[in-house]
Amino acid sequence: MLKIKLSKLPILFDALSDKNKLYIPADTKGGARFLQYENGMTMTKELNTVRSPKDLFFPQTENLMDFKLEGKKIEVIDTREECEDFVIFGVRACDVRSFEVLDRVFLSEPIDTYYKNRREHGVIVSLACNRPEETCFCSTFDIDCANPEGDVASYICGDEMYFEPLTEKGSELLLNLSCLSEGSEAPVYECKRNIYEIKSKLPLSTLSAEKFGKNMTEYFNSDKWDELSEACLGCGTCTFVCPTCQCYDIKDFDTGNGIKRFRCWDSCMYSDFTKMAHGNPRVSQKERFRQRFMHKLVYYPMNNDGLFSCVGCGRCLSKCPISMNIVKVMKKLGEGKDE
Amino acid sequence: MQEMMKKKAIELLQSGEVARVLGWKKGEFDYDITPAVFESAEEIENEFIYNSLCSPNLSKYLVKESRKEGKTLIFLKPCDSYSLSQLITEHRVIRENVYAVGIECYGKTDADTIKEKGIKGITKITENDGVLNIETLYGTEKIPVYEVLRERCVNCKSKKHPVYDELIGEEGETVDDCERFDEVAKIEAMTPEERFAFFRNELSRCIRCNACRNVCPACTCEKCVFDNDASGIAQKAASDSFEENMFHIIRAFHVAGRCTDCGECSRVCPQNIPLHLLNRKFIKDINELYGNYQAGENIGNRSPLTDYTQSDAEPNIVYERGGKDNA
């Protein structure tokens, strides 16, 4: 266990950012967000960022390749480049799990090399949640916010921050950082004990996902979708703040001097998501709404050994314009179902 | 108030006067209130809620609900009533199928605004005499509602209902000393470069979730240009860094003269972009160029931008005649 005084954190940030790009959660007018560290920047006091750190592995838009067109000829230009090493500091346990959810999609065959490139070069320093909020339900998905995963786990105990390397990558990151000193386990143990105490009081601490991940057609045909989706605006807020939503679109952009093929986040909540030249299998918002939650609670776990595509971060709970969210869906849909 | 509203809703449902009720529904916590359609007295009894946290404007839902069989009862705060009036003017809501109940409002708050005050881990909110008693995982806080009002409520333009069939509570007046244009005036005072930088910076946070458009009561096109895949500017895909800016500018132009300044766009923005400022700038300009005009104030009113009078002139001529005061 290594430690540093919170007041000395800038020294650590400077040291880390000397070697690698460093991202820390910092305050902006749009709420906390992972930003590339620059000297003088401080870490947010907010529990979590508005946008999840998925941006750093799966950016909202990214160029995939270029094309040069000449007469009838087309040339494909591979624009991929090896990404630089980077560190994401202060990732919460829920968001760390979201990377595993994304990995299962992007790192399964055929591997998405754009994602893999970033993933291999990123080092994750997680941070235990001393003050979880009412919208938190990570324990529903067996995530322990007192024991975050990642390459290095960190804990804020009083006026000190403790670091525990969890992987080889993590050990390497902490090597030769003279600003860190050896610390004992006891304060971290105390910090975890406090977190467990608060966790047990969280209003969503008893929410269970046991009922899901199966009974696909039964949930699909449930008559509760009409009511659940009636107020849905069909916007993409939930999708875009969600750490595990990974649907994307691929589009071409004519620069006037060649074509750029890029991909961008897409949302199953959008009306054109499944629209084809000859029709749309999801005609109304009800079907789109249903798709999003069925995917997270049933389809994804069916395809991924029971792992849910929700990490209980609570972002959709705080950001949905009409306050409809996965917790309400789970409760309503699960009504009267045996576990 | 809530009890009177519930009573009214149940009475009208049971008499068959209305087939459904558009209102606000209790959530998981005390603040995550969802717009909802109620069809039975039982639903109203158990789930209907009205308090200082009922922020969402329900009027846009009438575009769909007023096309259903039977009348829809809707509860309208004054500013929501402006939206409905404008929607009726634009023939987007079928007036005959609406039973509008105006309700008094002293301003609304929401979880975002409360949490901005540093109050986190909210487990219970109760309201007594305009004071919120907020229990959290980390202690209890008391805060008067007026300290956590949304900007649109701090700068409330009117407590009057332009359209209603019935009122519950006191009817108010328009607020003459409303300061809603002060922020716009500050932006107008900037140099063009500063102004450009201001909006570029604000809009740079846009994640193109379309929440502002989808919630906007003035955005009711059957097919939005931004949903047209062939337009090259279809939703979500930002092909360059100015595209989000264009989205908001085009939207502001499209709702100019029709926007009632209900403030829903800024309320729903997950990135805290003060979108209402763009619309308010247009409203202020219209006021200065054509004389005061409030969209939604009267059913059937024609916006100066879609109307012609002999005194209309190009903006530059108005200013040449001696500036905005003579317009």
Add this chain to the structure above:
Amino acid sequence: MNNETLIPVIGVVTDIRIDTPDVKTFRVVTPDGNKPFEYMPGQCAMLSIPGVGEAMFSITSSPTNTEYMEFSIKKCGCLTDWLHKMEVGQYVTVRGPYGNYFPVETELKGKNLLFIAGGIGLAPLRSVINYCRANRDNYGTIDIIYGSRSKDDLVDYSEIINEWMTEAGVSVHLTIDREQEGWDGHVGFVPNYVKELNPDINKTVLVCGPPIMIKFTLNALKELGFTEEQVYTTMELRMKCGVGKCGRCNIGSKYVCKDGPVFRYDKLGALPDEY
């Protein structure tokens, strides 16, 4: 860096055959004249014109064809309009193969096969039909029921007439929706024709066509005593990536691009009805 499936290879259009007023068949090879990649019957490929769009098409030619790939494409949208305006020599981009395929080397082996196609639905089946013809000893009888709106809308007409119809052990039954001058064959919709022909229920059925045709054909087959386990079809939904990641072509937990496009009917029936 490793291979990236989203990055396509170049294909050159070397031949364009006009099949019907709105269907053309494009022959595609690599710039050095080879078949772009190997595949199995029923698999698909992403074709694109950069700047216009990219979409999934079934590969119409048989895998046993060692020289080129063919795509029969109906004009129905932005990209397909563009493809229809192409001239020979045009480059396109192509990536794949994507999806599963008809189980020609397993479940279909040794079976009597009944192919039922409607309109452009022949495109994916043509690959299987020609694969089975090329490996004739592995399969029993081959029956083909094919219908379209009119005589002019029958895709691959010359191949049907000159090759399929003349081959021993292959029987072809054509039908068109409405009476037409110069047509002395069967007139009527495919599902009814299937009932009229009353095929032996020992056959394994491969069906493709417009959704409504598939639906009624399945009903007809059930009436005749076929079970869902005997019937295979191939699906189409909107796709962007082709590899089960972009998230839009799912039917329940299955992605059409990855777990499909070929589904045995009983398996499809167990999925949510959203296609």
